[in-house]
Amino acid sequence: MQDIAKWIEDTKVLSRLSGIAAVCLATTSLSGCLGGLDFSGTPDVDRTVATSSVPSARSDEDNSDAMTVRNAVSSADVTRIAGNPIPWANSSSGSAGVISSISEEQVNGTTCRRFTTTRHSYQGIAKFDGNTCLLGNGQWYLTSFGPRS
Numbered sequence: 470m471q472d473i474a475k476w477i478e479d480t481k482v483l484s485r486l487s488g489i490a491a492v493c494l495a496t497t498s499l500s501g502c503l504g505g506l507d508f509s510g511t512p513d514v515d516r517t518v519a520t521s522s523v524p525s526a527r528s529d530e531d532n533s534d535a536m537t538v539r540n541a542v543s544s545a546d547v548t549r550i551a552g553n554p555i556p557w558a559n560s561s562s563g564s565a566g567v568i569s570s571i572s573e574e575q576v577n578g579t580t581c582r583r584f585t586t587t588r589h590s591y592q593g594i595a596k597f598d599g600n601t602c603l604l605g606n607g608q609w610y611l612t613s614f615g616p617r618s
Contacts, residue, residue: 534564534588535614539601542584543609547573557586564590566597579603581612 537559545555550571558565566587573582581602588595599614 533562534559534590535599535611537564538566538568538584538586538588538597538599538614539609539611541568542571542582542599542601543603545571547571547582562590564588576602585617 537557541555541557545568552570555568555571556565557568566589568584568586571582571584573580575581579602581600583600584598586597586599588597596617597614598617600612601609602612604610
């Protein structure tokens, strides 16, 4: 009987020791998770990380793609395309897309073309709407070009 009581007591001691060891192990391993926090009031902020939550200014790539689309829209024969898609590609940015619709109208004596296109770029695939008008000097001017909302 005495051997059984001693065995039960040893088991309790071992289980307490293993519990203490588990708590120490967890505390030691989790202390690395708190290493970046500064509780002195001065936050350690990494200013090199940026997100896309705030829209950035238009990049040269966006402008280059807009000019490529403008050129495709302005050179299209609206009477012949009859709803057929017009592919475009910009070798400088690597972007490409398909102009799905072009409609021509006269606005205050100026010829303008409204269009819808897709843009496949490294940023993803998006649908864009735009408008370009023919100026008196024979040049097409892009009056709007932006993602469809």
